[in-house]
Amino acid sequence: MSNQASSTHSAPHSAAEAADNGGRVADRCIMVIFGASGDLSARKLLPALYNLGRNNLLPREFAILGFAKDAISEEDYRQRVRQDMHEYAGAPSDCSLCNWLADHTYYIAGDFGQAEDFDKLKAKITEMDERHHTGGNVFFYLATLPQFFSAIVRQLGEKCLTVEEPGHWRRVIIEKPFGSDLDSARVLNREIGQVLKETQIYRIDHYLGKETVQNILIFRFANGIFEPVWNRRYIDHVQITVAETLGVERRGGYYDRAGCLRDMVPNHILQLVSLTAMEPPISFEADAVRDEQSKVLHAITPIAPEDVLSRAVRGQYGEGRSGADGSGNDAEVMAGYRHEPMVDPQSHTETFVALKLTIDNWRWADVPFYIRTGKRLPKRMTEIVIQFRRAPFVLFRDTPVDRLTPNVLVMHIQPDEGISLQFGAKIPGAHVRVGGVTMDFKYTDYFGTESSTGYERLLYDCMIGDATLFQRADMVEAGWSVVEPVLDVWRALPARSFPNYPSGSWGPKEAEDLMRRDGRQWRME
Numbered sequence: 196m197s198n199q200a201s202s203t204h205s206a207p208h209s210a211a212e213a214a215d216n217g218g219r220v221a222d223r224c225i226m227v228i229f230g231a232s233g234d235l236s237a238r239k240l241l242p243a244l245y246n247l248g249r250n251n252l253l254p255r256e257f258a259i260l261g262f263a264k265d266a267i268s269e270e271d272y273r274q275r276v277r278q279d280m281h282e283y284a285g286a287p288s289d290c291s292l293c294n295w296l297a298d299h300t301y302y303i304a305g306d307f308g309q310a311e312d313f314d315k316l317k318a319k320i321t322e323m324d325e326r327h328h329t330g331g332n333v334f335f336y337l338a339t340l341p342q343f344f345s346a347i348v349r350q351l352g353e354k355c356l357t358v359e360e361p362g363h364w365r366r367v368i369i370e371k372p373f374g375s376d377l378d379s380a381r382v383l384n385r386e387i388g389q390v391l392k393e394t395q396i397y398r399i400d401h402y403l404g405k406e407t408v409q410n411i412l413i414f415r416f417a418n419g420i421f422e423p424v425w426n427r428r429y430i431d432h433v434q435i436t437v438a439e440t441l442g443v444e445r446r447g448g449y450y451d452r453a454g455c456l457r458d459m460v461p462n463h464i465l466q467l468v469s470l471t472a473m474e475p476p477i478s479f480e481a482d483a484v485r486d487e488q489s490k491v492l493h494a495i496t497p498i499a500p501e502d503v504l505s506r507a508v509r510g511q512y513g514e515g516r517s518g519a520d521g522s523g524n525d526a527e528v529m530a531g532y533r534h535e536p537m538v539d540p541q542s543h544t545e546t547f548v549a550l551k552l553t554i555d556n557w558r559w560a561d562v563p564f565y566i567r568t569g570k571r572l573p574k575r576m577t578e579i580v581i582q583f584r585r586a587p588f589v590l591f592r593d594t595p596v597d598r599l600t601p602n603v604l605v606m607h608i609q610p611d612e613g614i615s616l617q618f619g620a621k622i623p624g625a626h627v628r629v630g631g632v633t634m635d636f637k638y639t640d641y642f643g644t645e646s647s648t649g650y651e652r653l654l655y656d657c658m659i660g661d662a663t664l665f666q667r668a669d670m671v672e673a674g675w676s677v678v679e680p681v682l683d684v685w686r687a688l689p690a691r692s693f694p695n696y697p698s699g700s701w702g703p704k705e706a707e708d709l710m711r712r713d714g715r716q717w718r719m720e
């Protein structure tokens with residue numbers, strides 16, 4: 196059933212109303228957004244606040260403070276806030292909730308490195324706290340370029356803005372990328388750790404804000420029937436695909452330095468791996484869950500330098516056509532990566548990665564986890580495929596082997612969120628013949644659709660002090676340790692064959708070979 200609220204959203208944020216809605220209203224607080232004039236704030240954060248308000252999860256005592264370089268007036272910023280909620284959250288124009296949120300919004304034009312601007316920030320927070328009765332609770336959202344993370348936290352520390360006293364809290368949300376390799380992630384952890392306690396740090400990975408990603412835990416641990424077969428005895432291998440149709444769009448400057456491996460694997464994809472592979476936690480407390488995730492990340496076998504070339508595939512898209520297999524005749528022609536804005540025309544940066552990982556523990560020994568992700572692939576699709584071992588053939592000698600499809604459980608993360616299970620069934624008729632059939636669960640059939648940015652739950656959790664869905668320092672470092680050997684080898688041996696896949700195809704041939712060598716193949720829909 197849809198949870199859609201009516202279009203006359205007002206601002207009724209009492210605890211009782213939130214309780215009616217199945218949730219607890221968030222703690223009273225001020226949200227400070229660094230980088231408030233950027234894309235993330237406009238497209239995700241402000242719409243997410245609107246959605247939280249619509250679901251009665253925001254407290255009455257709530258205010259927003261934008262901090263960014265742009266020299267715009269507070270009134271202009273308020274107007275932007277209304278506009279963003281309208282454009283990116285579908286809020287009706289002139290809705291009372293948007294007006295309420297805009298009225299509770301303030302803005303400072305400042306520089307992330309200027310001490311005086313942080314004095315202004317401090318004075319503004321004090322003033323807002325008195326006006327909106329936010330009880331001294333503040334969370335700072337670092338939606339800036341990563342090179343500012345450390346400097347901002349240092350300034351906050353110097354102005355004593357991160358000091359918690361009994362009865363009020365201070366928290367900092369840090370966006371990705373958290374470092375650009377293991378060393379830089381360690382340095383960043385150390386620097387912010389000089390100012391903040393680990394319990395005040397919320398390292399965000401927006402994949403954990405997705406309902407279907409959160410559902411991996413529920414699926415595995417709230418049901419009795421899957422866990423007994425969730426191991427090396429029954430599972431042949433796991434495949435994780437995160438495919439995007441988009442290219443690098445306007446992010447060439449960042450992406451050409453980062454590349455696909457850094458951009459997607461140590462964070463989003465390893466979150467999916469750890470949730471799929473972790474042991475049951477002893478509770479859903481933040482550290483109980485994160486301890487288990489962390490153990491899995493630490494158990495991923497480091498890829499030896501001499502194995503990198505056979506277990507890690509990189510690709511870069513060239514020109515191609517949109518459409519299912521890149522062959523569409525009248526489809527739009529898409530430029531190759533090297534022709535994208537702000538990308539080096541000789542770039543060796545990868546836009547596609549496939550890896551074969553193994554997890555060295557009792558549950559997963561000898562069960563490969565194949566992962567692949569890339570830009571400009573034929574369709575947008577994120578899925579986790581659990582392929583079970585085949586049944587013994589003996590009873591079905593006369594059935595061709597390719598008809599004896601193994602059981603496959605697919606967790607469809609996005610779009611078309613759901614879960615499906617493939618199994619063999621008797622094809623009606625006088626002979627015993629087996630055909631593959633599918634049992635499908637679709638989120639929308641059961642729960643309707645609710646517009647969400649994926650940031651609602653994460654912002655809300657920060658406001659109530661639940662860090663379960665945020666990364667701990669050790670998890671971030673473990674994630675970088677997994678990719679570090681690949682980064683090292685690729686840095687030393689730049690790819691010579693780029694571009695090596697046309698836009699609109701499923702990546703370079705080597706990605707198919709990675710599976711084929713093991714007698715397996717990527718799932719085709």
Ligand code: BG6
Nearest residue numbers: 371401402439458459463577609
């Ligand atoms: C971001 C990456 O973290 O995730 C982008 O920087 C990528 O390059 C995006 O496109 C994918 O997120 P989603 O939610 O669209 O799968």
